[in-house]
Amino acid sequence: MFSSTKKLEALIEKLATDMEKMKLAEYIELLNNPRKLLWINFIAGVARGLGTAVGFTILFAIFLYFLQKLVLLKLPLISDFIADIVRMVQNNARAPKY
Secondary structure, eight states: OOOHHHHHHHHHHHHHHHHHHHHHHHHHHTTTTTHHHHHHHHHHHHHHHHHHHHHHHHHHHHHHHHHHHHHHHHHHHHHHHHHHHHHHHHHHHHHHHO
């Protein structure tokens, strides 16, 4: 009976250590404070949205750059089509927004 008590104490100690590592108390505290939880989620959403917008802008700029280089190769049909697309994008970027 004494050895099972020792085993139980060791298991409880391990459980307490694991809960401490998981920061369970902080998580429960966060769940009990809805205002803080909403604020953290709002900031995370803004950061994700901003990162997505910047990422797509960079990818589109790289894509447009390669399209412009493809036009310079003077490929028949494809070159004219791509040139029209590039021109439309550039004109749209310069057009005043109302």
